[in-house]
Amino acid sequence: MSEQNEVIGIIAGGGQFPLMVADSIRKQGHRVVAVAHHEETDPELAHKVDQIVWIRLGQLGQLIKALKKNGVQKALMAGTIAKRLMFKIKPDLKGLTLMSKIAIFHDDGILRSLAKELEKEGIFIVSAASYVPELLSPPGCLTRRKPTKKEKGDIEFGWRIAKELGKLDIGQCVVVRRGTVLALEAMEGTDETILRGGKLAREKAVVVKVSKPNQDLRFDIPSVGLNTVESMSKVKASVLALEAGKTLMFDKAEMIKFANRSGIAIVSEAG
Amino acid sequence: MSEQNEVIGIIAGGGQFPLMVADSIRKQGHRVVAVAHHEETDPELAHKVDQIVWIRLGQLGQLIKALKKNGVQKALMAGTIAKRLMFKIKPDLKGLTLMSKIAIFHDDGILRSLAKELEKEGIFIVSAASYVPELLSPPGCLTRRKPTKKEKGDIEFGWRIAKELGKLDIGQCVVVRRGTVLALEAMEGTDETILRGGKLAREKAVVVKVSKPNQDLRFDIPSVGLNTVESMSKVKASVLALEAGKTLMFDKAEMIKFANRSGIAIVSEAG
Numbered sequence: 001m002s003e004q005n006e007v008i009g010i011i012a013g014g015g016q017f018p019l020m021v022a023d024s025i026r027k028q029g030h031r032v033v034a035v036a037h038h039e040e041t042d043p044e045l046a047h048k049v050d051q052i053v054w055i056r057l058g059q060l061g062q063l064i065k066a067l068k069k070n071g072v073q074k075a076l077m078a079g080t081i082a083k084r085l086m087f088k089i090k091p092d093l094k095g096l097t098l099m100s101k102i103a104i105f106h107d108d109g110i111l112r113s114l115a116k117e118l119e120k121e122g123i124f125i126v127s128a129a130s131y132v133p134e135l136l137s138p139p140g141c142l143t144r145r146k147p148t149k150k151e152k153g154d155i156e157f158g159w160r161i162a163k164e165l166g167k168l169d170i171g172q173c174v175v176v177r178r179g180t181v182l183a184l185e186a187m188e189g190t191d192e193t194i195l196r197g198g199k200l201a202r203e204k205a206v207v208v209k210v211s212k213p214n215q216d217l218r219f220d221i222p223s224v225g226l227n228t229v230e231s232m233s234k235v236k237a238s239v240l241a242l243e244a245g246k247t248l249m250f251d252k253a254e255m256i257k258f259a260n261r262s263g264i265a266i267v268s269e270a271g
Numbered sequence: 272m273s274e275q276n277e278v279i280g281i282i283a284g285g286g287q288f289p290l291m292v293a294d295s296i297r298k299q300g301h302r303v304v305a306v307a308h309h310e311e312t313d314p315e316l317a318h319k320v321d322q323i324v325w326i327r328l329g330q331l332g333q334l335i336k337a338l339k340k341n342g343v344q345k346a347l348m349a350g351t352i353a354k355r356l357m358f359k360i361k362p363d364l365k366g367l368t369l370m371s372k373i374a375i376f377h378d379d380g381i382l383r384s385l386a387k388e389l390e391k392e393g394i395f396i397v398s399a400a401s402y403v404p405e406l407l408s409p410p411g412c413l414t415r416r417k418p419t420k421k422e423k424g425d426i427e428f429g430w431r432i433a434k435e436l437g438k439l440d441i442g443q444c445v446v447v448r449r450g451t452v453l454a455l456e457a458m459e460g461t462d463e464t465i466l467r468g469g470k471l472a473r474e475k476a477v478v479v480k481v482s483k484p485n486q487d488l489r490f491d492i493p494s495v496g497l498n499t500v501e502s503m504s505k506v507k508a509s510v511l512a513l514e515a516g517k518t519l520m521f522d523k524a525e526m527i528k529f530a531n532r533s534g535i536a537i538v539s540e541a542g
Contacts, residue, residue: 161439161441165439168432168435168436168452170452170455171455175457181439181441181442182457182459183459184441184455186452186453186454187453187471192467196459196463200459
């Protein structure tokens with residue numbers, strides 16, 4: 001990052017994150033080349049980068065070609081790929097070769113294989129978070145309200161379960177209350193998991209979201225945003241526990257403001 | 272079971288199962304005393320037993336009193352307790368003592384502790400399934416359609432995940448497709464898990480429901496019914512995998528008929 005005038009590639013999914021990262025990288029004086037995904041990436045990204053190439057999910061050949069042609073040797077992945085698309089992928093020939101190599105069709109499995117393919121082509125994947133360190137959750141209690149003793153017990157319990165779940169490479173979010181697991185995230189996403197578990201708890205659900213024990217943060221970093229605490233508020237959930245330094249907090253200021261107003265405690269602990 | 276004219280207690284939850292078990296026990300020549308739960312147990316149970324006492328969830332003192340007064344030394348648990356009630360329990364004094372002993376508020380934890388309390392009073396808990404062995408899933412493929420090779424791979428994958436989940440004492444049902452976990456059951460129940468995972472799969476989801484590795488089948492035996500395959504059909508799921516001899520199949524004939532008509536494969540394998 002300290003080198004000036006590098007060319008940084010952004011393999012961009014949906015949401016605001018690719019745009020934030022692009023802004024940040026350009027402010028640091030680098031040139032940005034984005035490979036964006038049709039139907040996923042915000043077209044606004046075009047105005048925040050030096051070059052943009054649009055592909056469809058699974059067009060790995062196109063992706064590599066775009067990065068190489070623009071002199072990219074260091075690239076990062078940023079933004080979401082809607083999981084509903086995962087069963088709709090129409091890979092190109094290069095993509096097909098990759099898919100056939102992936103015995104178990106896990107998120108991280110695919111991304112890890114993708115990174116290896118790129119490395120063979122001289123393109124190295126770095127962590128997007130390293131360009132926006134100010135978004136990582138700092139350790140400590142971030143809200144005025146601190147968890148009660150009971151809630152602390154639930155955080156500890158939920159944390160253990162979430163880490164076990166992460167070992168299986170499935171989800172990262174667990175909703176608990178009074179030592180009972182109410183909801184586990186698989187592919188439906190964190191907000192839906194919070195709403196489901198929170199409704200079963202009726203109130204005071206504790207939401208724990210952590211990184212997987214073997215998670216490669218270059219591919220998939222746990223993230224929360226204003227929508228996370230808004231979902232919690234809808235079901236009167238009371239605590240959000242995160243892993244310090246390993247979770248992206250989008251809209252951090254708004255999140256904390258909203259949490260303070262709603263009586264939600266947000267804590268960020270070392271893994 | 273071979274002894275004639277025993278008094279068997281049924282600690283009854285909701286659904287048809289307590290009624291079926293009561294019928295079966297009386298046919299075997301025993302006397303049946305039911306302790307039924309307000310708002311849960313089907314009032315029809317009254318006509319199928321020799322004695323019925325109504326209590327509220329958590330009234331352990333009342334439960335013990337009812338069983339002892341009627342000379343019960345052998346009791347079984349049958350039927351569901353809606354999990355939404357779990358945070359609404361208003362235990363009596365005896366129940367309160369039990370609750371305070373349960374550090375981790377797991378389903379099985381509660382039931383295991385309850386069984387211990389009852390044993391101290393000379394009432395032994397036996398398995399409900401042992402009175403209705405014809406409802407247990409036999410080994411083999413139960414439908415005309417057999418799982419394809421791909422589906423077999425998903426069964427194996429889902430089975431491994433479901434057993435890991437069971438080790439954590441959380442849920443028993445997992446929905447997968449092509450080696451991806453789409454939904455994990457926690458407290459929302461199997462039907463909701465099938466619908467959620469099945470929608471994400473779009474079609475051909477594989478549903479695996481197994482017993483927990485340390486599951487005490489006296490307390491909680493995995494069960495499926497016509498509603499299970501109906502939920503699967505709604506989301507075009509294609510395979511239901513069960514653990515042979517450890518899963519109750521309610522409406523077995525209807526289930527298989529419906530599955531055959533819908534192209535669903537049902538397989539039952541040894542754990």
